[in-house]
Amino acid sequence: MNKLSTYFSPIIALFIIFIIWEFLVNLFSIQLYILPAPTDIFLSLSDNLRELLLATLNTLKITLFAFLIATLIAIGLAIIFSLSKILEISLYPITVIFQVTPVVAIAPLIIIWVGLDNAEMAILILSVIVAFFPVLANTNLGFRSVDKNLKELFLINRASKWQTLMKLNLPYATPYILTGMKTSIGLALIGTVVAEFVAGTGSSAGLSWIIIESGNRLDIAKLFSALILLVLSGIFLFLLMSTIEYSILRRWHQSVKENES
Amino acid sequence: MLNFSNVHMKFDKDVLSDINLNIDSGEFVSILGPSGCGKSTLLRLASNLAKPTKGVVDYISPKDLSIGFVFQNPTLMPWRTVLENVTLPLELNKKKFSKEEALMWLARVGLKDKEKSYPNELSGGQMMRVSIARSLINGCNLLLLDEPFAALDEITRRKLEDDLLEIWEKENLTVLFVTHSVSEAIYLSQRVLVLSSGPGKIVYEKNISQYNSKEEFRGSKEFQAINSEIFEKLKSGVNNE
Numbered sequence: 001m002n003k004l005s006t007y008f009s010p011i012i013a014l015f016i017i018f019i020i021w022e023f024l025v026n027l028f029s030i031q032l033y034i035l036p037a038p039t040d041i042f043l044s045l046s047d048n049l050r051e052l053l054l055a056t057l058n059t060l061k062i063t064l065f066a067f068l069i070a071t072l073i074a075i076g077l078a079i080i081f082s083l084s085k086i087l088e089i090s091l092y093p094i095t096v097i098f099q100v101t102p103v104v105a106i107a108p109l110i111i112i113w114v115g116l117d118n119a120e121m122a123i124l125i126l127s128v129i130v131a132f133f134p135v136l137a138n139t140n141l142g143f144r145s146v147d148k149n150l151k152e153l154f155l156i157n158r159a160s161k162w163q164t165l166m167k168l169n170l171p172y173a174t175p176y177i178l179t180g181m182k183t184s185i186g187l188a189l190i191g192t193v194v195a196e197f198v199a200g201t202g203s204s205a206g207l208s209w210i211i212i213e214s215g216n217r218l219d220i221a222k223l224f225s226a227l228i229l230l231v232l233s234g235i236f237l238f239l240l241m242s243t244i245e246y247s248i249l250r251r252w253h254q255s256v257k258e259n260e261s
Numbered sequence: 262m263l264n265f266s267n268v269h270m271k272f273d274k275d276v277l278s279d280i281n282l283n284i285d286s287g288e289f290v291s292i293l294g295p296s297g298c299g300k301s302t303l304l305r306l307a308s309n310l311a312k313p314t315k316g317v318v319d320y321i322s323p324k325d326l327s328i329g330f331v332f333q334n335p336t337l338m339p340w341r342t343v344l345e346n347v348t349l350p351l352e353l354n355k356k357k358f359s360k361e362e363a364l365m366w367l368a369r370v371g372l373k374d375k376e377k378s379y380p381n382e383l384s385g386g387q388m389m390r391v392s393i394a395r396s397l398i399n400g401c402n403l404l405l406l407d408e409p410f411a412a413l414d415e416i417t418r419r420k421l422e423d424d425l426l427e428i429w430e431k432e433n434l435t436v437l438f439v440t441h442s443v444s445e446a447i448y449l450s451q452r453v454l455v456l457s458s459g460p461g462k463i464v465y466e467k468n469i470s471q472y473n474s475k476e477e478f479r480g481s482k483e484f485q486a487i488n489s490e491i492f493e494k495l496k497s498g499v500n501n502e
Contacts, residue, residue: 147336149332152332153332153336154311156308156330157353157354157399167349168338244276252380253339253340
């Protein structure tokens with residue numbers, strides 16, 4: 001398999017699925033409000049492009065913002081845990097609560113707390129809650145995996161806690177942190193979309209609102225357009241994180257080196 | 262330089278027992294022993310990484326003491342270049358340093374022009390050379406090595422042994438070298454100590470007379486005789502278990 005076919009095979013496969021889909025919809029004369037043909041979806045996409053793109057940008061904006069906040073909180077917590085064993089064993093189990101509670105279950109609470117007219121803030125908080133755990137868990141694992149001999153080397157050289165954190169623990173945990181961030185960025189998008197569903201429109205109109213609205217009006221072609229943009233957003237975010245990961249680990253990490261050879 | 266008096270070390274069970282050892286400044290001492298006899302623990306005590314359960318480890322002139330430690334694995338930081346790995350101890354001690362100084366050390370261990378490489382671009386022998394340069398850059402006078410050449414092929418190993426001897430002579434280092442290779446210990450050191458296992462005790466001590474040519478020494482009958490003698494002691498140390 002060469003590189004070109006790895007990239008193009010899925011695109012060609014998708015194209016063939018679209019052709020079969022188009023053919024079947026026409027063959028069985030399926031109604032537009034049940035399953036539109038791909039051409040109908042693309043027509044709807046171009047008709048509503050401005051509205052759809054604005055909604056996508058809105059959703060992406062909150063997702064990225066939530067992702068950044070979640071990452072900072074998670075790394076911060078992991079650092080605190082690495083410095084204090086007692087804080088780690090007391091607080092880490094509590095953070096698991098956020099991980100195991102479905103976001104829709106806590107959404108009403110958050111919305112009430114920040115106020116119904118503050119929907120955007122509620123969505124942001126909910127998305128942060130969904131996204132922060134993978135970074136925390138992976139950073140924590142990274143800190144705990146630091147090579148024993150390297151730690152001894154720092155001890156022999158009488159390194160301060162700050163030096164050990166900045167020059168050893170954080171760089172050592174970087175591949176772990178990036179893995180957590182790759183999971184998190186997808187979760188942040190899911191969190192944002194789910195929270196948008198629960199919070200309603202408020203001041204912002206994200207992709208969820210378009211999905212709800214077109215569903216109610218049986219405008220299934222528009223609903224599909226919004227879904228396509230949602231999928232593309234997810235792929236964009238994943239590629240963004242993969243690119244960042246590649247550029248950071250390119251020179252030294254085995255995972256990247258092996259993929260290249 | 263370094264003195265162990267009545268040192269005992271106990272983790273779950275006794276690891277070292279009744280260690281009395283004095284290492285003079287500028288001496289090259291090797292420690293031989295079966296696996297798990299506490300050789301590495303002895304080095305950790307010497308480097309202050311661990312405190313003995315009983316007894317005292319002290320240094321003759323602690324003020325000027327600077328310890329270099331070479332681990333069994335090169336223990337390099339993969340995200341740093343060769344140069345950045347070597348300068349780490351200077352950074353940690355907040356010493357001002359010039360790039361030239363670090364480059365000089367790299368040249369000393371035979372790694373000229375490799376300063377921009379990353380560890381994963383080096384061979385096992387080259388990584389060990391970086392590790393040695395890093396242990397020396399801080400003006401080290403007590404060098405502790407924990408089976409540093411165990412994973413290397415014979416040719417690389419002999420080359421590194423000779424380079425280590427050259428550095429030891431030039432820098433006037435005190436060296437404590439842990440190994441499980443009898444011939445390596447005899448070839449390198451002025452004095453060889455044999456530890457028994459469970460708990461580790463010094464069961465034998467041998468001073469090695471110095472030849473003008475080390476190569477000649479390795480081929481000599483005397484070398485063979487010492488080798489057999491120490492090997493027997495090592496074997497009986499294991500049997501004592």
